[in-house]
Amino acid sequence: MNACIISVGDELLSGSVVNSNSLYLANQLRDFGISLKKILTVGDNEKDIIESLESCKKSSNIVFITGGLGATHDDVTKNAVAKYFNSQLLFHEDIIRKIRAVFEKRSQKMPDVNKVLAYIPDNAVILPNTLGTAQGMRFEKDETIFYVMPGVPAEMKQMFGNVVLQELNKISNKKIRTKIIHTALAPESEIYSKLENWIKKQSKIKISILPRLPEVDVSLTTDSVDGSKLLQNAANEVKVLLGNAVYAYDSETxxxxxxxxxxxxxxxxxxxxxxxxxxxxxxxxxxxxxxxxxxxxxxxxxxxxxxxxxxxxxxxxxxxxxxxxxxxxxxxxxxxxxxxxxxxxxxxxxxxxxxxxxxxxxxxxxxxxxxxxxxxxxxxxxxxxxxxxxxxxxxxxxxxxxxxxxxx
Amino acid sequence: MNACIISVGDELLSGSVVNSNSLYLANQLRDFGISLKKILTVGDNEKDIIESLESCKKSSNIVFITGGLGATHDDVTKNAVAKYFNSQLLFHEDIIRKIRAVFEKRSQKMPDVNKVLAYIPDNAVILPNTLGTAQGMRFEKDETIFYVMPGVPAEMKQMFGNVVLQELNKISNKKIRTKIIHTALAPESEIYSKLENWIKKQSKIKISILPRLPEVDVSLTTDSVDGSKLLQNAANEVKVLLGNAVYAYDSETxxxxxxxxxxxxxxxxxxxxxxxxxxxxxxxxxxxxxxxxxxxxxxxxxxxxxxxxxxxxxxxxxxxxxxxxxxxxxxxxxxxxxxxxxxxxxxxxxxxxxxxxxxxxxxxxxxxxxxxxxxxxxxxxxxxxxxxxxxxxxxxxxxxxxxxxxxx
Structure with a gap:
């Protein structure tokens, strides 16, 4: 099962903001054994968003879109997806009531500009935003599922945890397992030379050598049913080949x-x-x-x-x-x-x-x-x-x- | 003038590594007034790299590709670009000599696997790597320029500074100026409230408020010919509005x-x-x-x-x-x-x-x-x-x- 991420926002192309949403989603997908094919980062531009949707649909079963759902003039993601999915925008009285309540809680009057947030494409399933005012949306087209979520990291994560997680649990039938082997102070090419012959013999495990200052990681991935055991054996073999350079596994520092x-x-x-x-x-x-x-x-x-x-x-x-x-x-x-x-x-x-x-x-x-x-x-x-x-x-x-x- | 960035590397899709190269390049492009259209992040996969090259060529004058130039089995960028540009790989005796010297300096014997680094596509201009062993390459196709650079951030930055910078200086005819105002320990919404009315009055300057742990930055951007003076005046006005929260400008920490x-x-x-x-x-x-x-x-x-x-x-x-x-x-x-x-x-x-x-x-x-x-x-x-x-x-x-x- 393949996925793509589309991150929307001019600020992500400005060089001053780290795309932390795509990092978070990439992590989640890895745990579900869903292979992330690519991350597309585009500006707040309808045409670029629509092109990205089309390009991602071709190569993936699931597409995540984050960002550009706010109420100001430069938030165009909702209009872009509405065009792409041929939707009509419907006004939801219950949504505007909830948004008004959020402002009242802060003792503020809701600025009128927020009304736009209550218009939702008629062919979308609404993903409720329990932390903010911009609702998420779920679409399906030709067997690809699209999750459209806000760009504010806390809101996106909450929405992912509340709704998307359960759905991924159901549709992901394959469990990809990963083992990361951390090495200290051995150069990448030395690690590779020591593993080269061993790597050639592996048929069920994908091996990557990942330099990550100040260290080099060796990543082992498999989708075999006996993956857990396979990875453990492989990690043991790598340990023998690399010796003392190996200092830890997975998330250990x-x-x-x-x-x-x-x-x-x-x-x-x-x-x-x-x-x-x-x-x-x-x-x-x-x-x-x-x-x-x-x-x-x-x-x-x-x-x-x-x-x-x-x-x-x-x-x-x-x-x-x-x-x-x-x-x-x-x-x-x-x-x-x-x-x-x-x-x-x-x-x-x-x-x-x-x-x-x-x-x-x-x-x-x-x-x-x-x-x-x-x-x-x-x-x-x-x-x-x-x-x-x-x-x-x-x-x-x-x-x-x-x-x-x-x-x- | 438009640009795209293609970041290559399985690690960038794993959720464990921040794509710092694209952040750096985005920053540089902004200073040259070159509009960054999108960032494509793909794995170490020939087909995905070639598709990305084709998709970027359509929409941009300049394409930057970083990563996947190393000597190990999962580095496939050079083969992908060679296919895309119909190149023959030529062995360069001088390059292997230099690589051998790098290892000798560290009192190490060069592992044989590094020989692959001396094969360069015949229709590429070589961009010398003064810090590492993987050379960069420059291609042209249908008036689009392609810079292929290593993924190791220090090597990429050095190569960019040594070669690409000069070339961009020649081809970019617009100068966008940016001023970053750093604030400490004031929340984003407080910064915004204090600046809201002022922001509405600005016509020649684009203002962004960028939370960036542990601080909030205010970014001012303009392409006016008198940009330098405009930004200085604007920064002074922001300083008056925000007072002591402002602690520095631009790259100062x-x-x-x-x-x-x-x-x-x-x-x-x-x-x-x-x-x-x-x-x-x-x-x-x-x-x-x-x-x-x-x-x-x-x-x-x-x-x-x-x-x-x-x-x-x-x-x-x-x-x-x-x-x-x-x-x-x-x-x-x-x-x-x-x-x-x-x-x-x-x-x-x-x-x-x-x-x-x-x-x-x-x-x-x-x-x-x-x-x-x-x-x-x-x-x-x-x-x-x-x-x-x-x-x-x-x-x-x-x-x-x-x-x-x-x-x-």
């Missing part, structure tokens, strides 16, 4: 994996950051319940605070510089000591664009790790811009922590 | 605005974070040169570290709780003292989903601010999920800091 290991082993962690500027702490604390194991983060953005708070020896700073494995290690040990935690993790490097040298170019990172009976430093050079480097640095630090925790 | 004030006044800052978990420090250090004024960040995720490191009195913690204005203030004063900075900024609250109570629900935030001869706390309740709350908390903290700095 790197920071959640780390949190799980720390919780299970009743270990606590503190971080001392320089070039990552708080990003490592921020990522670790994105996990609900992280206060159980994450106790303290320190961002030392000057030498004085590295010495005063973390106890990094001035000798190390002078002799090797703030960006060095020696300083990284002292930072990790320092934060471990003052926090009383089991683990200290540190970062020091050059995010750029300024501050690089020939010996230590922009993108240079040193990671320090100090834990019960073990300390180590790690060094790498990345080539992104400031924000990308910070992200890759934090990924590198968290991944090294994961690798060490896994082996202990 | 809240953390850059703060950085500018701090630099100009030779003031330094340190932050003590609880519920924001490092996000405030992370945002402040996203600004290049921030080490000049940002000296230290401390993330205290347990009461012990609030007392031990920041010197928050156990009395305050016991009597009022860790989430209280008293604790917020002691944190701000504590971090200011130990860092020796001019300003201490703190956050303590409940990001959720757990930890809320009737008196202090999830979303509760207290901000503490301590600076030369001034200290204050701020309190608010937000209603997002954990990550949204952290973002809104950090926005609230930085915005309060901005407001105070502006008045002093």
């Amino acid at each position: 790197l920071e959640q994996v780390i949190g799980k290991i720390l919780s299970e082993n009743h270990k606590t962690i503190a971080v001392a950051e320089s070039c990552t500027g708080g990003m490592i702490a921020n990522r670790l604390t994105n996990v609900s319940g992280s206060s159980q194991y994450f106790k303290m983060g320190i961002v030392t953005y000057c030498n004085e605070s590295k010495s005063a708070i973390l106890g990094v020896k001035e000798n190390a700073l002078k002799k090797y510089g703030a960006v060095s494995k020696e300083t990284a290690l002292e930072m990790a040990e320092g934060v471990r000591k003052i926090s009383g935690c089991d683990i200290g993790l540190s970062s020091t490097g050059i995010a750029g664009p300024l501050g690089g040298s020939e010996l230590k170019p922009v993108g240079t990172i040193f990671i320090g790790l100090s834990l019960y009976g073990f300390s180590e430093t790690y060094h790498k050079v990345f080539t992104g811009n400031r924000e990308t480097n910070k992200l890759l640095f934090s990924q590198y630090a968290l991944n090294q922590l994961r690798l060490v925790l896994h082996c202990r | 809240l953390e850059q605005v703060i950085g500018k004030i701090l630099s100009e006044n030779h003031k330094t800052i340190a932050v003590a974070e609880s519920c924001t978990g490092g996000m405030i420090a992370n945002r402040l250090t996203n600004v290049s040169g921030s080490s000049q004024y940002f000296k230290m960040g401390i993330v205290t995720y347990c009461n012990e570290s609030k007392s031990a490191i920041l010197g928050v009195k156990e009395n305050a913690l016991k009597k009022y709780g860790a989430v209280s204005k008293e604790t917020a203030l002691e944190m701000a004063e504590g971090v200011r003292k130990i860092s020796g900075c001019d300003i201490g900024l703190s956050s303590t609250g409940i990001a959720g989903p757990l930890g809320g109570s009737e008196l202090k629900p999830v979303g509760t935030i207290f901000i503490g601010l301590s600076l030369y001869g001034f200290s204050e706390t701020y309190h608010k309740v937000f209603t997002g999920n954990r990550e949204t709350n952290k973002l809104l908390f950090s926005q609230y903290a930085l915005n309060q800091l901005r407001l105070v700095l502006h008045c002093r």
Whole structure:
């Protein structure tokens, strides 16, 4: 079963708004095993909407249209679908009463312009909008189903959950299963080289390799009846081929994996950051319940605070510089000591664009790790811009922590 | 002059990846006064790509295709365009040499699979990729220009800036000017109410109000010949109507605005974070040169570290709780003292989903601010999920800091 999404709205072509409705719908469709063929994003323009409807009908069983259902002059979606489905617009007294009530609740008089919202195509099934004033509509044409929904994300999601979900449950007879394998710090072509021969042998599973900064995902999809087992076996085989690069599956994040290991082993962690500027702490604390194991983060953005708070020896700073494995290690040990935690993790490097040298170019990172009976430093050079480097640095630090925790 | 964008990639239909390339291109096109007709998002599928090319050629002078140029089995864009333009693929010795050099720089052996990247359609102009290994291509057919570019955002942007920009400069004869006005912590409907009458009076400027978490932007667009002056006057009028809610224009961020004030006044800052978990420090250090004024960040995720490191009195913690204005203030004063900075900024609250109570629900935030001869706390309740709350908390903290700095 195939679907298309038509997103309507000038703002979606302006470059300033993310098309979050199509992201949401794509996610929902994947779970129903409905294959999303394409997303068409067009402006508030009757002709473009009608052309999109025609083009989508050819290739799909279900078409979702969102946006352009409001009461102002630039909302033309309803007129476009009315033309496309040869509808007459009928005035609904009950709808205008409900809209008036919404305004009264806010102690406002309903502006007359809203009357247009009570005109609905006669051959549409109305999808009630429980959060806003623009009603949704359902049409059928030549065995394709069309859901027309508002562009306001909260209203669209509510309508989808209230009505569309149940209908999809009935018509989707196939269950597509997906397994996502997350890998850290291995380049896409390396992942592919290691999987190439294996991929060629798979007949029932579709494999995609998806770079998604700061990582590469391997996605496995199948519509086999024994899909669940197939995917599990395949994921195990991929794990063997890729080894330690695999850190998690499906919706699990790197920071959640780390949190799980720390919780299970009743270990606590503190971080001392320089070039990552708080990003490592921020990522670790994105996990609900992280206060159980994450106790303290320190961002030392000057030498004085590295010495005063973390106890990094001035000798190390002078002799090797703030960006060095020696300083990284002292930072990790320092934060471990003052926090009383089991683990200290540190970062020091050059995010750029300024501050690089020939010996230590922009993108240079040193990671320090100090834990019960073990300390180590790690060094790498990345080539992104400031924000990308910070992200890759934090990924590198968290991944090294994961690798060490896994082996202990 | 019209354009279309074709975004290629299964991941873009999976619901897990934002189509950031089309956002970027849409922004660029707007600046050139090139009207973007539609964005087509399709999977890694030859037939769908070819159909999209045909459909876009009909309606546009320029077509941008991004994604699917990599070396793995699911990258089919090059084969699709080669079919569409009846090309022969030619092997380029110089390209494979360059790719090999990229891997050598990273001390890696080039996997053989990358050889496919050196085959280029014979009727394409090569657009060099200075950051990665997949080359871009330029085609012409029946007076429509096609730019085929990699899907990796950094590579695409670099290629666009190096080659496409100059070409668009030559062919675009209209200059559309845009001014973006950034506002902090005022709801969309409040912004609209304050601007409603003013918007009605504008004939030469198009105004859009764009909610964009954690803020609301007001976008002004014009194609008038005196656009630059028009927009400046309009922006001044909006500033008068919205007052202090306006914090910056165009590409400037809240953390850059703060950085500018701090630099100009030779003031330094340190932050003590609880519920924001490092996000405030992370945002402040996203600004290049921030080490000049940002000296230290401390993330205290347990009461012990609030007392031990920041010197928050156990009395305050016991009597009022860790989430209280008293604790917020002691944190701000504590971090200011130990860092020796001019300003201490703190956050303590409940990001959720757990930890809320009737008196202090999830979303509760207290901000503490301590600076030369001034200290204050701020309190608010937000209603997002954990990550949204952290973002809104950090926005609230930085915005309060901005407001105070502006008045002093």
